[in-house]
Amino acid sequence: MNLSEKISIEKSVPGRRGLVFAKAAKPASAYLPAGALRKAPPRLPEMGEFEVVRHYTRLSRLNFCLDTHLYPLGSCTMKYNPRANEEIAALDGFAGAHPCAPDSAVQGTLEVLHRLEKLLCELTGLAAFTLQPAAGAHGEFTGILVAAAYHRSRKDRKRVEILVADSSHGTNPASAALGGFSVRTVASRPDGRLDMEALKAALGPQTAMVMLTVPNTLGLFEGQIRQIADAAHAAGALLYMDGANFNALLGLAKPADFGVDILHLNLHKSFSTPHGGGGPGSGPVGVAAALEKFLPVPRIAEKGGTFALQAKAAGSIGRMRSFAGNTGVAIKAYAYLRGHGAETLRSIAENAILNANYARAKLKDLFPPAVDEPCMHECVLRTEPEKTNGLKTLDVAKRLLDHGFYAPTIYFPLIVHEAIMIEPTETETKETLDAFVAALRAIHAEALADPEKVHAAPHTLPVKRLDELGAARNPNVAWG
Amino acid sequence: MNLSEKISIEKSVPGRRGLVFAKAAKPASAYLPAGALRKAPPRLPEMGEFEVVRHYTRLSRLNFCLDTHLYPLGSCTMKYNPRANEEIAALDGFAGAHPCAPDSAVQGTLEVLHRLEKLLCELTGLAAFTLQPAAGAHGEFTGILVAAAYHRSRKDRKRVEILVADSSHGTNPASAALGGFSVRTVASRPDGRLDMEALKAALGPQTAMVMLTVPNTLGLFEGQIRQIADAAHAAGALLYMDGANFNALLGLAKPADFGVDILHLNLHKSFSTPHGGGGPGSGPVGVAAALEKFLPVPRIAEKGGTFALQAKAAGSIGRMRSFAGNTGVAIKAYAYLRGHGAETLRSIAENAILNANYARAKLKDLFPPAVDEPCMHECVLRTEPEKTNGLKTLDVAKRLLDHGFYAPTIYFPLIVHEAIMIEPTETETKETLDAFVAALRAIHAEALADPEKVHAAPHTLPVKRLDELGAARNPNVAWG
Amino acid sequence: MTYSPHTSNDRAEMLRAIGVSSMDELLAQIPAELRAGGYDWPAALPEPERMAHARALAAKNRALACFAGAGAYDHHVPAAVKALVQRGEFLTAYTPYQAEASQGTLQAIYEFQSSVCALYGMDASNASLYDGATALAEAATAAARITGRKKILLPESLHPEWRDTLKTYFGARGEPVLETIPCPSGRLEPAEVERRLDDTVAAVVVATPNFFGLLEDGAGIAERAHAKGALLIAAADPVSLGVLEAPGKWGADIAVGEGQGLGNALNYGGPYLGLFACQKAHMRHIPGRICGMTTDAEGKRGFVLTLQAREQHIRRERAASNICSNEALCALAATIHLALLGPEGLKEVAELCVDKAHRLAEKACAVPGFRLRFEGPFFHEFVLECPVPAERVRNALLKEGLLAGVPLGRFDKALKNSLLVCATETRTDGEIDRYAAALGRVSK
Amino acid sequence: MTYSPHTSNDRAEMLRAIGVSSMDELLAQIPAELRAGGYDWPAALPEPERMAHARALAAKNRALACFAGAGAYDHHVPAAVKALVQRGEFLTAYTPYQAEASQGTLQAIYEFQSSVCALYGMDASNASLYDGATALAEAATAAARITGRKKILLPESLHPEWRDTLKTYFGARGEPVLETIPCPSGRLEPAEVERRLDDTVAAVVVATPNFFGLLEDGAGIAERAHAKGALLIAAADPVSLGVLEAPGKWGADIAVGEGQGLGNALNYGGPYLGLFACQKAHMRHIPGRICGMTTDAEGKRGFVLTLQAREQHIRRERAASNICSNEALCALAATIHLALLGPEGLKEVAELCVDKAHRLAEKACAVPGFRLRFEGPFFHEFVLECPVPAERVRNALLKEGLLAGVPLGRFDKALKNSLLVCATETRTDGEIDRYAAALGRVSK
Ligand SMILES: Cc1ncc(COP(=O)(O)O)c(C=O)c1O
């Protein structure tokens, strides 16, 4: 009902106070040299506590979110995350633990982390996990450094190249580059899978690793993954699996069985941490036994039911960040997994796949799939502007907002023209999917009947279409 | 952005499950006679957990609330209640305490309750408090029973009548009647105060008590309260103060000094419990020393730093409900009061009074005050339909919603024609009040320029004006 | 701390606009002799210190495995319930006077009323009352008005605090007249009820499960009451209705209950949740707020507070009740709780309660010296007759971290050795075993 | 438990619509030989049991009065911050790709960026990075790109885990090259820095307060760095900036920090909050998401993610960074925290920290055998030199419920007897006294 909100600093009134603290016995100037002290106070808003509460409450209401709207954002697994997990991670015992506390004082947390590692090992078939990476991309980077360390340990210094699929997520090549590797892109076949011939041609003594996303970013299972693994291994390279889409495999398949050497998972997707407007995440990395020793420190060790955080480990690539990792996120993932038994685990993936295929089946006559076959947890469809008065993917996305749905991921993967990537996730009902399908079909019809309306969408949101170009040309990124 | 929501039962799908529990070792039928068992399951919604979360999240967004809008509801003290109090009342130690736990296991709660009673005594000057009443009206009823017990204890059985002001809240006469008293209404003077002559004329050997609201429901201080008390006492009656408006006196005055014998406070107004859409509240009752023994049980006793809940007390009117009272609300009130020192206590009332007078001063040319003099924490204004194309109070209220403000209390007190009762409370900023004033002035102008628009308001809310008559004529109060 | 946002600048400008020169001038409304001299008040605690202070106090309460019931039950409160009721839009709204700006609260109340009706097998309900005890008092008042009769029969098997509440409510006024029916066997004897029924009786109250946990013969009593023109007021724990027949089905005219167990914490006795429901015929005697469905000016469905002619703000001393604020947020918690559980979840909880309580009873009675005080089917609570005073048993188990139950001696001296024991779904098998083992040590 | 809402009916209908006869047919996409045989998996815990399990685990952590810092600080987290970040609209939204439906998140990011800039005295910032250590790594990368140079000078007075993180980040790639500057006095000697500066140096890193809690001569070092064409990267605790001069004012080109102390709990090390800010000139080298102000088609103000040409999803292997998800919710907490505190509140907290840490230091050093290891002004942390190994001191105080600090021996053997001790505004005078008293007992 409110459609815009001033910026906090515009609500600021000099001298107004929110949280007030006790006064220090002596001011900082009594202890610190004058030269070190701040001359002018930082330009932060001066607001009462109530104003702050009202400001951010009202601001929040300008958002769509999963709790209010279907959020079928492909590659993002916007599924429902049980509220109990939030409560659990916030328990004083967990939330109040200092990262430098001695192991004896944090046995509860260490036990959770250890148990989670073991559960992830069981789910993936891999030998060992680190929970340190803060997100998926950070996990990729970790995995890439593990691969580098592995080749280095074998004195194999020629392996300077990493192969990535052209359909891969942008973080894959970026992470590879960050690890000092050159990146070579391998084309996908028309059916969306990696082109084995192209791969074989690309593999060589320079290849450190092949990075593959399973299911891939077209929502398709790489049926030949075992062969890909064999080819990579035969060439002396490792196989990395980007497991950000692991929701589709939970309880169905174990990547170790595919021949995967290294993989990362996104706890904030498949394992139930709400995405928080962009994070925090957690990107645990699992490895085959031979690679365990390269995992970053700290490691969590267990002996006779007592847990220890080991800061040093011979062979380790070192530390990827400060402290143990995004423990709060890991706790939620643990809580989530303990809510499931072996049977219901499998239902996660099954229903995710069911929902994606249902949406796909109900839409494919109007929005042709990038690849016309059953999909896994998401489907990539296309608009056909040439047939529909210029209805582009962006228009569909914006117009969907008017219809009360967040938009799918658009223009990704890059290899699909006018891509619309729909991932309903397993937690949406058939009724919601039916309404979503109806909205997309209605938009298609609108494009034929009243194209202007669709091109100018959204009409009912707090703002109309925003000028992105202008924003980038004259960036205003702070109130200054 | 969503403007309506199905009812939960309309979202129900047979067989769908939300929270799932463990299965019992044996079914109820193994233990209980078949005749006692339910034949058909209750018609409750069958929804997934996510659907429930989404349903109530979306539903909530159809509300205005204090966290999103100014809520200048006279007589209701819709002020900001610090979030910390919610956290405190929810602490496991407090929230998990069973009401029949032995005193030794609940010393923390008992200490809070005891401390709160003492603080309320200090604020009011009264000798003793009970925290048992669940709300203001329940407190009134308690106070009335105390008065009855007092007269009974003096064998004074003729006192069957209670005097209430014509401006009083409806709960006053209703509570008096519930206590078995007949109710006599005493008129107010044109200046909004109780008519001393009318009072004196009404007082007599049949008078058990005089009930007065201070500040009264016109937002005015009863300047003659001391004389009223004297007159009541001289007639052998007691003086009851409805303290629901105590926000205006916090830190400024102690009702005991007025000659008040019994009073109730509304913790959910002056003492910081968010109103929750209609409750819970808590209506502690304070009494002068001579009346303490009549207070309801249980009482909280302290001895050498140890606290006890006493279920029996000689002379007590008995029990007003089960258990100790709305403890959770009392804990918030205690937390609130401990956030204040003697100086800031006073600033609560001062700023509440300042804000009401500011709104009054800025509006009185267009909306004449019921009584033209400075007010306390709220002001009662009027519309003048005859001068403004029929702009009625109800129209103003509905149109204010379009302007982004909740409406003031309207048509109360009953003695003011076309009353608009505005209580901004002390937690609103000058800027918000300015915007509110501007909206009211704009509505006045709209009424002159485009009366239809105003009469048909609201226009921007989830629903248009609702048919209240129809609702009462053919009541549909359950999905059946 | 101050939650008043005014700067000294604001204050000066506002005083100027008002036309006074100082705050004191504005405060002159209060005669000087009535102004407080000063306050003996502790120093303000800033939020960090306040939190620390509160935590220290909360820590003085002991964390115990709770086998106490007696009208307040340690059920699981779902995380989603807690999260949703804390949304500002629900938490910080008032009673929905302006319906158009309060559809969220209003629809939730409608759902609440509907859920209560579904549980109790009734047609109409309200937005909540203070607690179970006061709901019963309101039901008694309504029954007297409906029937034009003056007497209410109350069983001894009713919660003693509920009986006490009714005594307080009606004692001063002298009506309705309360008559207590003794229940030496722990339950109402239908014949005994029949003996006391006459044409002055407005209603017979039946609590089932009753205070001792036992199921009553509701249908038998209802039939007898109706035969004499009296109403039947049922008091029933809403969780029990996951497995037990709805009062409306066995003849209750009005049903009440304590709704705390539906998504609300124990909170040392409050805020709790008074449930009230009745057959359609009595709708206009319901106390308190009622939400009704209606349509807006364009025919769209919406919700309003309705039937207000019963209420104090209209009727004043002739109102159906004096209630104004109710327990809305607790009612919302119950509404969400019931939506989360659904009929199946509620049944699961109820069956767990039955199962655990019976297994506990069996284990407890296997300890020499302990036995059930009363015969008859029970839900999740039973009276354990101890070989020693029940307080002693309670104190002994307290040392082991168990809240063993509620000693009944304080309600009735004859029950000095009786302990009212409850097991809900939150009690684990391990705790049940520890309980029995601890009893074994007491008996020695 | 299942969070999949489908009934068997739904499932059947949906399979039919898809045109397959069974779930298995749909799963045929995964070759049979790649399907998992089975899982060794513990039994599902329904929510009540799961909560109980989690509480039992959490209870295995000890509640201690926290005098440990070392990059993670026990500051008060305001209740309003906790409540607001849990609103579904923030908690369950994604990265704001569809700006029109994400103005709440976007504006909050803009406010976050602005607040970070205000604190650090910079012009531009981003939506957050993983933590302080990785923020520094990103800053080093940016500095190398901006200057076209390869060497980064890292002081020994920097958090050792941050140094280790940079070593990991750049070790495999071999660049930027890291050179550590020894700090025997606990602080950087400007002269020593100058000695190492040459035209291969991209940036000098200065942490102030540094790992040992000491303030560095940032201005002196910045001047020398700039003189050699190198950038100055400042690492600074944001809370300290309530009283300390903004890095942008004393010459920092890029500033980073660990933002946990702004409204985020300790959480055993994460999620934390990487802060990154810089002068305008370097804006297009900022890693990660950036929110910018713009206008909509009707000229109304709005916010979007901007400058995306730096990012991995556009640039892939040529991106400024690989970061995608960041720590948005932690950044939101910091934004709200800073709005609640304002400049005055932040100053109060900072002054309390300074005051309490200094009073603690004084009391600790009054205990025979204990002294400050380093000289120089410090913020809220100091190195206490103990007469015995610091681990022993730590273990002794643990028994009294005190987390005495961080023994530095594990970072540097030469610091075996050194304990890094911190006091924030949440430590009470009573706890400080208990600490000193406990030291007294250790020294005996
Ligand atoms: C397939 C894939 N890989 C990697 C990532 C990167 O994960 P994160 O955003 O947690 O860094 C994502 C997330 O968007 C993804 O979808």
Ligand SMILES: Cc1ncc(COP(=O)(O)O)c(C=O)c1O
């Ligand atoms: C003046 C006055 N008296 C009494 C009451 C009744 O209080 P409650 O609603 O808590 O029963 C109110 C509340 O509306 C009130 O404003």
